[in-house]
Amino acid sequence: MEKILNRKEGKLLAERIAREADVKLHECYQCGKCSAGCPMADAMDLMPRQIVHLMQLGDMTEVMKSKSIWLCASCHTCVERCPHSIDIPTLMEKSRMEAQRRGICAVRDVRLFNDIFMETVRGFGKSQEVILEGAYNVTSGHFFQDMKNVPKMLQKEIVRPELNQVNAVNEVRDIMKECEKGGANR
Amino acid sequence: MKKFAYFPGCSMDSTAVTYKASLEYVAGRIGLELKEIPDWNCCGSTAAHTKNEKLAYSLAARNIAIAEDTYPDLDIVTPCAACYSRLAYAKHAAEDEFTRQEIERIIKRPFKGKKEILNFLDVFSQEDVMQACKENMVRDLSGLKIACYYGCLMSRPRKITKAEDIENPMQMDKIIELTGATAVEWDFKTECCGASHQVDAPRQSRPLIERIFRNAKANGAQAIVTACPLCNMNLDMREKEINEMFSKKYDIPVFQFTEILAIGMGAGAKTSGIHQHFWPAFDLINGVLRANFGKAGK
Numbered sequence: 403m404e405k406i407l408n409r410k411e412g413k414l415l416a417e418r419i420a421r422e423a424d425v426k427l428h429e430c431y432q433c434g435k436c437s438a439g440c441p442m443a444d445a446m447d448l449m450p451r452q453i454v455h456l457m458q459l460g461d462m463t464e465v466m467k468s469k470s471i472w473l474c475a476s477c478h479t480c481v482e483r484c485p486h487s488i489d490i491p492t493l494m495e496k497s498r499m500e501a502q503r504r505g506i507c508a509v510r511d512v513r514l515f516n517d518i519f520m521e522t523v524r525g526f527g528k529s530q531e532v533i534l535e536g537a538y539n540v541t542s543g544h545f546f547q548d549m550k551n552v553p554k555m556l557q558k559e560i561v562r563p564e565l566n567q568v569n570a571v572n573e574v575r576d577i578m579k580e581c582e583k584g585g586a587n588r
Numbered sequence: 589m590k591k592f593a594y595f596p597g598c599s600m601d602s603t604a605v606t607y608k609a610s611l612e613y614v615a616g617r618i619g620l621e622l623k624e625i626p627d628w629n630c631c632g633s634t635a636a637h638t639k640n641e642k643l644a645y646s647l648a649a650r651n652i653a654i655a656e657d658t659y660p661d662l663d664i665v666t667p668c669a670a671c672y673s674r675l676a677y678a679k680h681a682a683e684d685e686f687t688r689q690e691i692e693r694i695i696k697r698p699f700k701g702k703k704e705i706l707n708f709l710d711v712f713s714q715e716d717v718m719q720a721c722k723e724n725m726v727r728d729l730s731g732l733k734i735a736c737y738y739g740c741l742m743s744r745p746r747k748i749t750k751a752e753d754i755e756n757p758m759q760m761d762k763i764i765e766l767t768g769a770t771a772v773e774w775d776f777k778t779e780c781c782g783a784s785h786q787v788d789a790p791r792q793s794r795p796l797i798e799r800i801f802r803n804a805k806a807n808g809a810q811a812i813v814t815a816c817p818l819c820n821m822n823l824d825m826r827e828k829e830i831n832e833m834f835s836k837k838y839d840i841p842v843f844q845f846t847e848i849l850a851i852g853m854g855a856g857a858k859t860s861g862i863h864q865h866f867w868p869a870f871d872l873i874n875g876v877l878r879a880n881f882g883k884a885g886k
């Protein structure tokens with residue numbers, strides 16, 4: 403894949419993200435404690451430690467192309483164990499937003515799930531677990547992944563099909579509209 | 589006894605039936621009054637903050653703002669770890685005056701962000717609430733070995749949760765021991781269950797669940813107890829699949845901590861919710877109760 407940011411742009415972007423995340427990138431001394439405790443590390447293509455290293459180097463292209471920024475579960479284990487409290491989940495999150503803005507997404511399903519989740523909130527003001535699982539399974543092509551659990555949910559009355567809706571759903575829609583002005587997170 | 593503004597969260601009205609039933613039962617028994625925040629909306633959960641920080645704060649803040657208006661004197665309590673985290677983040681964001689004003693502008697409501705945000709472990713570990721629970725116990729769950737699973741969001745990040753101990757919390761351990769049950773020591777109390785990645789990245793995140801069961805079993809637990817609808821569903825709903833996927837034979841029912849309290853207070857299977865689990869839970873509880881009944885009779 404071609405470099406989408408040159409070195410200088412990458413460096414500037416990394417610095418901006420670090421500033422917004424309240425992280426001093428130079429404080430990371432690559433001890434690897436973050437990666438050691440990360441529950442998603444096995445599935446990541448770049449370890450949390452490497453993400454910080456690439457940001458130190460200003461190589462944001464590699465960061466934005468990674469699966470890791472989508473697979474981070476925001477569990478905050480790494481931050482709490484890091485000797486310098488480097489806020490990796492926020493670095494991941496802001497990098498993910500930047501990637502998204504540039505149309506880069508290495509784990510499509512994660513983006514899709516979040517999109518559909520927010521659409522059910524826009525529609526009803528509350529999230530809808532049944533619709534969510536159904537819609538997600540249809541749009542991502544992963545039919546029946548969790549759908550096989552839905553009949554049992556209905557049978558045991560674990561979910562009730564009537565939809566929960568906020569009366570003032572327009573208020574919620576307005577909030578979403580206002581926040582989405584000018585694109586994601588800006 | 590005590591009153592709170594109550595934010596149920598979306599799961600409480602759908603998948604978390606056993607949590608809802610048992611919480612209502614226990615609250616009724618000890619006289620805990622939960623005043624539902626009128627016309628509350630989704631807190632944004634794990635999705636909103638992945639897209640847009642302002643949106644994540646604002647969705648949560650609308651609920652706090654309504655509570656400030658409707659129940660000015662009450663703290664807010666919520667049963668879900670994700671809701672708790674998102675509400676606490678919004679409160680934290682309001683400490684910055686510029687952000688607080690921006691949120692007010694977006695939600696078109698006054699928003700102070702001064703109210704305490706609590707989860708139910710906070711509430712049930714308060715001295716007087718523990719005492720009230722103790723006084724209402726009619727059954728003995730001695731012999732039942734439980735692994736208390738707290739998950740991420742009620743512990744981390746510390747700046748949001750202000751948790752005393754993020755690696756080895758003890759609130760839930762103390763609460764369930766009121767029933768006579770034993771809380772085992774184990775290593776995965778605050779490990780991540782994968783949250784919504786269990787839906788959108790299942791292949792990558794199923795191992796997170798497997799290792800929670802593995803560690804609970806290795807430490808002698810017969811059951812896992814949670815305090816969150818999502819953690820609970822991720823474990824209970826997927827136990828069968830985990831056994832198939834990893835060729836294991838885990839037989840570890842997963843309860844909400846309020847179910848254990850309800851059982852201790854004499855609730856039947858229906859009221860406590862133990863008939864509505866994915867992984868059968870009734871036999872374990874029945875066995876423990878019978879054994880202890882036998883002992884008491886002698």
Ligand code: SF4
Nearest residue numbers: 430432433434436484
């Ligand atoms: S734990 Fe902190 S200092 Fe160590 S590698 Fe990770 S981010 Fe760097």
Ligand code: SF4
Nearest residue numbers: 440474475477478480
């Ligand atoms: S917050 Fe993300 S990077 Fe850090 S330990 Fe959790 S999953 Fe790994």
